[in-house]
Amino acid sequence: MTTATPRPAPVPGPPKPTPPPVRPTPAALRTATEPISVTGAQSLVHSLEAVGCEAVFGIPGGTILPAYDPLLDSTTVRHILVRHEQGAGHAATGYAQATGKVGVCMATSGPGATNLVTPIADAYMDSVPVVAITGQQSRALIGTDAFQEADITGITLPITKHNMLVTDPIDIPRAIAEAFHLASTGRPGPVLVDIPKDVLQEQTTFSWPPEMKLPGYRPTTRPHGKQIREAARLIAAARRPVLYVGGGVIKAGADAELKVLAELTGAPVVTTLMARGAFPDSHPQHLGMPGMHGTVTAVAAMQKADLLVALGARFDDRVTGQLSSFAPDAAIVHADIDPAEISKNRRADVPIVGDCKEVLVDLIDAVRGEQAESGGRTDLAAWWKVLDEWRETFPLGYDWPSDGMLSPEYVIERIGAIAGPDAVYTAGVGQHQMWAAQFIRYEKPRSWINSGGLGTMGFAVPAAMGAKLGLPDTTVWCIDGDGCFQMTNQELATCAIEGIPIKVAIINNGNLGMVRQWQNLFYSQRYSNTDLGTHKHRIPDFKLLAEAMGCVGLRCESRDKVDEVINQAMQINDQPVVIDFVVGADAQVWPMVAAGKSNDEVKTARGIRPLFDDDDAATGKVIDHAVIDHAAVERQEHAGDFGAEFGAEFGADFDGGTEGER
Numbered sequence: 175m176t177t178a179t180p181r182p183a184p185v186p187g188p189p190k191p192t193p194p195p196v197r198p199t200p201a202a203l204r205t206a207t208e209p210i211s212v213t214g215a216q217s218l219v220h221s222l223e224a225v226g227c228e229a230v231f232g233i234p235g236g237t238i239l240p241a242y243d244p245l246l247d248s249t250t251v252r253h254i255l256v257r258h259e260q261g262a263g264h265a266a267t268g269y270a271q272a273t274g275k276v277g278v279c280m281a282t283s284g285p286g287a288t289n290l291v292t293p294i295a296d297a298y299m300d301s302v303p304v305v306a307i308t309g310q311q312s313r314a315l316i317g318t319d320a321f322q323e324a325d326i327t328g329i330t331l332p333i334t335k336h337n338m339l340v341t342d343p344i345d346i347p348r349a350i351a352e353a354f355h356l357a358s359t360g361r362p363g364p365v366l367v368d369i370p371k372d373v374l375q376e377q378t379t380f381s382w383p384p385e386m387k388l389p390g391y392r393p394t395t396r397p398h399g400k401q402i403r404e405a406a407r408l409i410a411a412a413r414r415p416v417l418y419v420g421g422g423v424i425k426a427g428a429d430a431e432l433k434v435l436a437e438l439t440g441a442p443v444v445t446t447l448m449a450r451g452a453f454p455d456s457h458p459q460h461l462g463m464p465g466m467h468g469t470v471t472a473v474a475a476m477q478k479a480d481l482l483v484a485l486g487a488r489f490d491d492r493v494t495g496q497l498s499s500f501a502p503d504a505a506i507v508h509a510d511i512d513p514a515e516i517s518k519n520r521r522a523d524v525p526i527v528g529d530c531k532e533v534l535v536d537l538i539d540a541v542r543g544e545q546a547e548s549g550g551r552t553d554l555a556a557w558w559k560v561l562d563e564w565r566e567t568f569p570l571g572y573d574w575p576s577d578g579m580l581s582p583e584y585v586i587e588r589i590g591a592i593a594g595p596d597a598v599y600t601a602g603v604g605q606h607q608m609w610a611a612q613f614i615r616y617e618k619p620r621s622w623i624n625s626g627g628l629g630t631m632g633f634a635v636p637a638a639m640g641a642k643l644g645l646p647d648t649t650v651w652c653i654d655g656d657g658c659f660q661m662t663n664q665e666l667a668t669c670a671i672e673g674i675p676i677k678v679a680i681i682n683n684g685n686l687g688m689v690r691q692w693q694n695l696f697y698s699q700r701y702s703n704t705d706l707g708t709h710k711h712r713i714p715d716f717k718l719l720a721e722a723m724g725c726v727g728l729r730c731e732s733r734d735k736v737d738e739v740i741n742q743a744m745q746i747n748d749q750p751v752v753i754d755f756v757v758g759a760d761a762q763v764w765p766m767v768a769a770g771k772s773n774d775e776v777k778t779a780r781g782i783r784p785l786f787d788d789d790d791a792a793t794g795k796v797i798d799h800a801v802i803d804h805a806a807v808e809r810q811e812h813a814g815d816f817g818a819e820f821g822a823e824f825g826a827d828f829d830g831g832t833e834g835e836r
């Protein structure tokens with residue numbers, strides 16, 4: 175471990191000019207206002223103030239420049255000047271995921287707008303309420319391949335919940351009101367508002383509130399009573415139920431109701447990668463995360479269930495594995511606010527369209543009714559006997575690297591233990607992300623923020639910046655990979671200058687670790703282009719890089735220093751801190767279900783597969799042993815090819831499923 179070079183605090187910039195005296199106050203704007211004469215740009219800023227926007231992450235440029243001028247006068251909207259628009263977009267997502275409010279990012283036309291494409295797609299996949307505001311070329315130039323012209327509404331059409339090009343400045347308040355409403359209601363998602371430069375410059379009038387024109391947009395939040403009764407009947411009758419909890423429960427703020435239903439029914443709960451924290455990890459009914467890298471118990475419980483109650487979860491391929499063999503005996507109750515999700519991947523026996531909170535409130539009532547009628551809740555003792563045996567036999571765990579290097583899992587576990595459940599954790603994408611999902615104990619919703627659907631490397635640092643801005647009194651840890659960190663670490667400069675003291679733990683395994691794991695398992699240990707040189711050459715030197723960005727830079731390479739360096743970072747609250755944890759390169763994420771394979775093929779480690787007889791769960795017979803495929807282990811050790819074991823050489827594709835499956 176080394177200590178940081180002391181650096182002078184960032185010099186504050188020049189004082190802001192005094193706002194003009196005749197401006198309406200933001201509070202006044204939030205109530206009804208008489209029309210006032212303004213420019214389109216002023217109308218935009220007034221609108222942002224009126225919807226209660228507190229923070230905008232962005233970078234100015236030619237076409238959005240008119241909007242930056244009145245932004246200087248705003249006393250309530252804080253603009254954070256990021257270093258790359260991708261950082262702005264992920265910061266808006268981090269802010270939204272941490273606070274539950276709408277995150278806002280802003281960019282100029284052309285390259286500024288296209289740099290937002292990845293975070294917009296990311297927010298779309300994870301249903302995050304984000305509003306992106308982009309400058310556009312002036313109206314007369316649109317369609318002429320003008321300087322920095324990009325058809326951003328066309329480009330983002332498939333990755334936004336809605337987008338719009340504003341062609342008349344009078345429409346700006348309505349566009350902003352609608353964007354915030356659409357982003358945050360129903361199934362949340364990103365909305366893009368593209369505004370030509372001359373629309374921002376033109377004189378217009380502003381009044382609030384504008385009339386929203388959204389015919390046909392009426393998300394169903396109230397569930398249908400008949401479906402609720404039917405679901406309650408199935409729950410009461412089930413012998414092997416599982417509550418399959420997804421990100422929608424967090425979006426709905428329904429964690430308290432979920433706990434009531436879980437305890438009322440006594441049913442086991444699994445939380446997807448997007449739902450970690452929706453149900454406390456410490457709760458005895460929690461089986462952990464399902465899916466590709468979920469716990470054996472969560473995966474097996476779903477496979478053997480006779481009823482899955484899916485709440486705001488979307489039967490993602492990382493959870494179901496091979497769809498045709500997923501939870502073969504389970505009836506499905508599927509509650510989601512988006513009707514398009516229901517029966518999309520797996521046919522629902524009881525479809526429920528509605529907001530998870532309202533669904534759960536009604537379901538609790540209906541289940542109570544069922545229980546009153548049948549004289550109590552269903553006895554799930556036989557089911558719990560099986561589940562408890564699985565839990566005991568197949569707990570999450572890890573080995574220490576044989577070469578004496580640090581265990582990445584241990585580092586992450588210690589960060590979670592020291593920072594505790596009140597902290598917020600963000601992650602990049604890869605092995606470190608999975609370990610952060612597995613080895614940090616989440617007790618509260620919105621304490622775990624990651625990129626689940628798109629799997630966007632580079633998400634963690636800017637997302638942590640956004641989360642910390644939204645929750646300044648909360649400790650925010652960014653658990654990042656050495657690969658991911660190199661994609662967006664420039665936002666550390668933003669954090670240092672803007673006074674956003676995040677804590678970054680780089681899990682430096684020298685490699686694009688997750689890809690290397692797949693090369694180890696499926697490509698005969700031929701490590702094509704996954705060595706980052708961060709071990710071999712120490713390029714970049716993350717400690718020096720952190721210091722160059724105005725952060726405290728620390729390094730830790732040994733087990734006995736792990737707690738000390740984490741505690742040291744915990745003491746620093748006036749500057750961002752980066753710790754370069756140099757960890758072993760060979761650790762792998764287990765358990766694992768290979769892409770496209772059946773969840774029945776879950777492996778706890780190389781060649782080690784729990785044995786689940788078809789009748790075991792149904793009969794309550796305990797499964798107390800695993801099958802070690804010695805031949806497979808040997809093949810792996812000697813020939814180095816484990817691919818055949820997973821059948822992955824038949825087209826398992828790294829970030830997707832298998833070709834045959836699609």
Ligand SMILES: Cc1cc2nc3c(=O)[nH]c(=O)nc-3n(C[C@H](O)[C@H](O)[C@H](O)COP(=O)(O)OP(=O)(O)OC[C@H]3O[C@@H](n4cnc5c(N)ncnc54)[C@H](O)[C@@H]3O)c2cc1C
Pocket residue numbers: 299300301360361362419420421422423425426445446447448449463464465466467468485486487488489490492493509510511512515528529530531603604607625626627628629630
């Ligand atoms: C490397 C990698 C590995 C992964 N491995 C796993 C894994 O092992 N296990 C795993 O679980 N995931 C894994 N994922 C994540 C996976 O890709 C999906 O993102 C995730 O499983 C989807 O979670 P979800 O079903 O909770 O849906 P989300 O994406 O969170 O979607 C939420 C659902 O809730 C609905 N909804 C939103 N608001 C409401 C509301 N108010 N009321 C009702 N419904 C609402 C939405 O319409 C949507 O259908 C992995 C990702 C990566 C990058």
Ligand SMILES: Cc1ncc(C[n+]2csc(CCOP(=O)(O)OP(=O)(O)O)c2C)c(N)n1
Pocket residue numbers: 602603604605606607629630631632654655656657658659681683685686687688689829
């Ligand atoms: C933008 C982007 N490019 C490529 C990938 C494919 N990918 C997934 S995980 C991964 C490796 C990540 O490496 P690192 O950040 O070091 O994390 P580790 O797996 O080593 O913990 C890659 C390249 C991706 N998900 N996103």
Ligand SMILES: [Mg+2]
Pocket residue numbers: 655656657681682683684685686687688
């Ligand atoms: Mg790595």
